[in-house]
Amino acid sequence: MAGPLRTLALLGATGSIGGSTLDVVARHPGRFRIGALTANGRVEELLALCESFRPDAAVVADETAWPALREGLAARGLATRALAGAAALEEVAADPANDTVVAAIVGAAGMASTLAAARAGKRILLANKESVVLAGDLLLQAAREGGATLLPVDSEHNAIFQCLPADGGRQGVRRLLLTASGGPFRGRRREDLAAVTPAQACAHPNWSMGPKISVDSATLMNKGLEVIEARHLFGLPPERIEVVVHPQSVIHSLVDYIDGSVLAQLGNPDMRTALAHGLAWPERIDSGVAPLDLPALARFDFEKPDLDAFPCLGLAYRAMAAGGSAPAALNAANEVAVSGFLQGRLGFLDIPVLIQACLDAHAGGPADSLGHLLEVDADTRRRAGQLMAGMERR
Numbered sequence: 001m002a003g004p005l006r007t008l009a010l011l012g013a014t015g016s017i018g019g020s021t022l023d024v025v026a027r028h029p030g031r032f033r034i035g036a037l038t039a040n041g042r043v044e045e046l047l048a049l050c051e052s053f054r055p056d057a058a059v060v061a062d063e064t065a066w067p068a069l070r071e072g073l074a075a076r077g078l079a080t081r082a083l084a085g086a087a088a089l090e091e092v093a094a095d096p097a098n099d100t101v102v103a104a105i106v107g108a109a110g111m112a113s114t115l116a117a118a119r120a121g122k123r124i125l126l127a128n129k130e131s132v133v134l135a136g137d138l139l140l141q142a143a144r145e146g147g148a149t150l151l152p153v154d155s156e157h158n159a160i161f162q163c164l165p166a167d168g169g170r171q172g173v174r175r176l177l178l179t180a181s182g183g184p185f186r187g188r189r190r191e192d193l194a195a196v197t198p199a200q201a202c203a204h205p206n207w208s209m210g211p212k213i214s215v216d217s218a219t220l221m222n223k224g225l226e227v228i229e230a231r232h233l234f235g236l237p238p239e240r241i242e243v244v245v246h247p248q249s250v251i252h253s254l255v256d257y258i259d260g261s262v263l264a265q266l267g268n269p270d271m272r273t274a275l276a277h278g279l280a281w282p283e284r285i286d287s288g289v290a291p292l293d294l295p296a297l298a299r300f301d302f303e304k305p306d307l308d309a310f311p312c313l314g315l316a317y318r319a320m321a322a323g324g325s326a327p328a329a330l331n332a333a334n335e336v337a338v339s340g341f342l343q344g345r346l347g348f349l350d351i352p353v354l355i356q357a358c359l360d361a362h363a364g365g366p367a368d369s370l371g372h373l374l375e376v377d378a379d380t381r382r383r384a385g386q387l388m389a390g391m392e393r394r
């Protein structure tokens with residue numbers, strides 16, 4: 001039997017998660033409709049999606065892209081409303097016409113709209129991990145108070161969500177084990193990473209993803225952000241959240257129970273599985289992902305993460321242990337560093353150097369004030385920008 005008709009606001013529609021979400025949605029036309037699609041500034045891509053999915057509203061965060069969006073919609077004879085700016089993102093995230101919000105904007109830029117969806121009590125498919133790292137306590141509090149349902153779709157967190165006790169409790173859980181692919185540079189020594197290029201860093205061995213998260217996977221910061229994300233979403237202390245490298249990316253994560261049982265969720269590395277799970281939960285729907293062929297895979301490997309070659313994971317554990325606003329500083333410094341690396345302004349090994357310098361300079365502070373967290377985010381970006389300018393001149 002088909003579940004209830006759900007109307008989606010898809011934030012970050014033109015990205016990798018956006019495309020995977022729409023692929024699943026298109027397989028179930030009577031079950032999902034698109035209320036809103038959003039992008040930053042890639043108008044042609046957004047218009048093509050509007051033509052296919054006929055949303056009620058389309059939003060560009062970059063206000064200078066609004067005239068092209070409005071004219072493009074009119075030229076296609078679409079009734080879709082054209083909106084622009086940060087407030088419009090929050091508007092469609094909280095719109096009573098949309099019951100489900102897919103939070104798939106990259107970076108802290110997704111925080112305000114995710115928070116708006118939480119306050120408005122939406123069913124939220126949460127991909128935007130940076131908003132959890134930046135303001136996890138406040139986001140969870142807003143979801144509780146607003147009556148929102150947070151459904152993790154980051155593949156590891158979706159796996160853990162599927163393996164935890166069905167009553168939502170933590171009875172008998174010993175540890176969470178997050179799997180990491182190790183990224184494109186797994187097995188290399190730190191000194192061999194000095195000259196790697198953005199193209200090499202973005203060539204993930206198993207997953208097809210946007211550039212920022214691809215670089216994060218290459219530095220292992222992605223796993224660091226995910227450990228902090230898991231701490232917030234599942235409420236276990238840092239010492240009970242571990243990372244194990246699993247190069248095949250087929251075991252998406254595991255839950256270790258006190259009786260020795262270890263439950264894992266497996267699947268081909270394709271985000272449509274986690275997204276279909278979140279879209280239909282608690283039911284199951286077809287995602288288009290091929291069945292797992294275990295004999296063809298033949299083997300699963302595991303190893304410890306190399307914290308010497310990839311110091312970003314250690315920096316994330318350090319920020320998590322410091323608590324308060326330290327993860328906000330970590331995230332902001334990482335966003336600046338990754339952007340600098342992608343622009344060719346920083347080397348790969350400069351990424352952890354910049355982040356460590358920002359953490360060293362961070363004065364600390366609470367995580368229960370949005371104003372303070374946003375200040376830390378802005379101050380850290382400023383500091384990281386200045387440090388980066390100095391590093392470029394070396």
Ligand SMILES: NC(=O)C1=CN([C@@H]2O[C@H](COP(=O)(O)OP(=O)(O)OC[C@H]3O[C@@H](n4cnc5c(N)ncnc54)[C@H](OP(=O)(O)O)[C@@H]3O)[C@@H](O)[C@H]2O)C=CC1
Pocket residue numbers: 011012013014015016017018038039040041042043045061103104105106107109110127128129130153154155207208209210211212213271
């Ligand atoms: N890709 C994946 O498989 C996975 C991704 N995630 C998480 O999901 C999120 C999205 O990742 P991914 O899809 O790879 O990213 P992409 O870079 O592919 O897509 C990013 C999307 O966000 C939009 N966007 C970028 N900057 C802004 C901004 N300042 N304001 C509003 N919108 C903006 C982009 O619009 P435009 O196209 O106009 O630039 C695009 O729609 C990230 O937080 C990532 O960590 C988590 C697990 C897996």
Ligand SMILES: CC(=O)[C@@H](O)[C@H](O)COP(=O)(O)O
Pocket residue numbers: 154155156179180181182183207213216217218222223271
């Ligand atoms: C698909 C997904 O959830 C990504 O976060 C993925 O896990 C990245 O792979 P790494 O394990 O290399 O970070």
Ligand SMILES: [Mn+2]
Pocket residue numbers: 154155156226
């Ligand atoms: Mn992940």
